[in-house]
Amino acid sequence: MMADKNLVRHLYACETMGCATTICSDKTGTLTTNRMTVTQCWLGGDIFSPPFQARVEDDLLCDAIAINSSYTSEIIPSSQGGMAEQRGNKTECALLQYLASIGRYYRAIRAAHPEESFAKVYTFNSSRKSMTTVIAIPGGWRVFCKGAAEIVLAKCSSIRDEGGHVADLSTEEAERIVERVINQMADNGLRTICVAYKDIMGQSEPNFADEATVTAGLCSLAIFGIEDPVRPEVPQAIWQCQQAGVTVRIITGDNVNTARSIARKCGILPRQYDDVHRDKDMVMDSRKFNRFITDDSGKIRQDKLDLIWPRLRVLARSTPKDKFTLVEGIINSKVSKHREVVAVTGDGTNDAPALKKADVGFAMGMAGTDVAKEASDIIITDDNFSSIVKAIMWGRNIYDNVAKFLQFQLTVNVAALSVAIIAACSIGDTPLKAVPMLWVNMIQDTLGSLALATEPPGQALLERKPYGRNKRLISSIMARNIVGQGVYQSVVLLCLLFAGPRYFNVYEERIVGQVNGEVPSQMYTLVFNALVLMTSFNLINSRCIHNEANVFQGLLTNWYFPLLWLSMVIIQVIIVQVGGVAFSTAPLTAKMWGVSLLFGVGSLAWYQLLRVIPMRWPWAKSDRRE
Structure with missing residues (x-):
């Protein structure tokens, strides 16, 4: 991930x-x-688009932008002639780049007004939706404010036009500006920022604790439309x-x-x-x-x-x-x-x-x-939002891989347990001895879990609805596959156990509770071998938990799976043919291997038959979100 x-x-x-x-x-x-650029500007008359033109009346606006912004927001020119780097707040960087486009330099303005000289700063937050900075001027204080256009405009009582003339701002005129300027920019997907100011004249310092009074009665200087492309x-x-x-x-x-x-x-x-x-x-x-x-x-x-x-x-x-x-x-x-x-x-x-x-x-x-x-x-x-989509794919893949292993593991347990109980009750012994079952449970299941766990995510994961919060881990389709394959394997193993001696013409005198050091049973080995091969081929079936038809689809996209699957089969051949007393196995004939392999491949065909069983029973309705 x-x-x-x-x-x-x-x-x-x-x-x-x-x-x-x-x-x-x-x-x-x-x-x-998050690469913002000023694409529209309203200075009290018409809405302008780039290239923007400098005017004499822009000095106050330039001060308002350069001073009333975080001094950590900077524009760093590219050393290779490319796009300048925006550092800090991207909205402020867009306004600073606007200054550069009209030939004004914010660094000189900031050098003349260091942060230590500010009388008061009301920083931007989610409730204010604006930032205000107060500086001292001869005979009083100057208040600069910028923020969400409709919020800052609501604090304005006057407006400056393109010629630098100031006029009163009536409620009707403010509503017209909102409709004709702010909404028009916003409808084009632009972030709207209003820049305003006012002067407070007098010798006594204003009550800066009363923010509402300090920021009331502003004069609107400009409204900017800032584009942040999708x-x-x-x-x-x-x-x-x-x-x-x-x-x-x-x-x-x-x-x-x-x-x-x-x-x-x-x-x-x-x-x-x-x-x-x-x-x-x-x-x-x-x-x-x-x-x-x-x-x-x-x-x-x-x-x-x-x-x-x-x-x-x-x-x-x-x-x-x-x-x-x-x-x-x-x-x-x-x-x-x-x-x-x-x-x-x-x-x-x-x-x-x-x-x-x-x-x-x-x-x-x-x-x-x-x-x-x-x-x-x-x-x-x-x-990037697309990375979140990839997280969805990985999450669904992990969930599915766990479900695939459960389907694989529980099928083995159903078959092994059924055969052990039935054999013990009928002949007083079990064909699945301790050491062979340790191989099944510790080695084969481990390799199988690794093969399924390494299945990579694919686009098909995004073509179905998500599981609900209360989704059962074992779905009805999985339960059908587990029971169906478990029944198939159990029937095959019991047939080999009881009919195998006559078919292969192998008659043994079995000793109940057989221990190492005695001759292992060839028929018991055949039952064990058939179980392992059917389980190995069912590992391929276990990749399908949503009733997919093609069990081989995407098999070669994960090279771990065929490598681990072949490792399981090769180790099984070695254990059966040369394991001997240590693994309670006896070498099998070519005919026995052929029958075992036939039943193993048969599990793939059996899965296709199981697929046609309808799963629209009442308890299956909540398995997946449709």
Whole structure:
């Protein structure tokens, strides 16, 4: 799994991921490239696209961008003439690159205003959705603010146009800007950021503890549309999840229109999705989500949440608390017949509760914090959603390989136990002696388990629905195969035991409780040999636990399997022919080997007959999610 960019911290998560029915995914960096670029800019008039032009009036805007951003966010030019490297917050890096595109240099502005000179900084968080920095100016203080466009714009009481003139911003004008500028950008999948400022004049220092007052009455300078392209491999990965019966949901802090557009591009929502004509509950923002799931006292109710989550595909402007609430609600819900198994992605410290609560938590290896990684079960080292799809494949493969070995092992036990009991009751002795059975249980079963455990994952694993939370490990199809092959092997062994002496013209005087040092029985050896060969060929059948017709499909993709299978057969020949008293075996004739081989191959044909037995009985309905 490490080669597929999955660093597993808790082994149980591998198998659990194979049963996942829901993935709650971040947008930025997981579904998108996290390489952000300003593609649209509104400065109070028209919406501009690249190439952007510098203006004299941009000085204040440049200060607002360069100063009111983390100083760890930087643009590092490529030494080889390629794309510049973005370090730090990718949204801030996109704004800094905008400054470079109009010929302004943020480093000079930051050098004139070191961080130590800041009067106050209100850092960005999931509840504010904005960042504010206050600096001292002659005669007062200047407040710079940037953040989610509709939230920052709601704090503005004035606006500066393209010519640098400031005018009052009425409620009607603000609504027009939201509709004509912000929503238009968001509908194109752009993250919208509003940059604003205000001056506080006076000798007395403002009450910085009153954030609402400090950030009220701002003047809007610009609204930027920042593109974070969808990773090219994501739509195919989403389609694979849907084919595999796994529902993907986006939980993001972005604008609802931006999230909806990205969901369309990814394939989470149909491209023709229209909020007016389709189910509106597929896309929600945090405010609407919390209003629907809480009662009058503000307490979250599971019955109300159960009405929302089955249709929900996009949760926008969400907080870490919303993420935790949704994940917990889906896990606790009993609406789904098979109960949901939830996987969650996260990169921030505040995502830790949701990652811990999820059945499988995925932390981002590149952008994730140490706290998120510690709370996770698997770390995605390349921050790519397609790596999660590979984790689903590995999880289902592990689950299936365990089931395959159980099918193989239990068949051997059914046959051996049946023959031992019937023989002991009828002739007072068992043909399966201690040492040969040790070979079967310790060596052959070990080699068989290794052969099945090394089966690699394939695309066919994503072509069926996931197992439910309450899925029985031994399905009805497996039980049919175990009983059917066990009956076949038992009948064959008993026929050889009782009819073999006459057919092969071998008559022995057997001693009950035979011990080493006495001549081993050739007929007992024949029974043991037939059991091993039928078991060896049934190992090939055991690769099929979903009623597959072609038992040889993909056999050569795992070279361990034929190598181990041949090793079992070769060792069996050596034990039978030269094992002697030590292994309680006597050499067999060519005819005896031919009969043993015939019955071994017969188990492959017997499997094809078992396949036609219908498995639509009432107790088989919950075996798999359909």
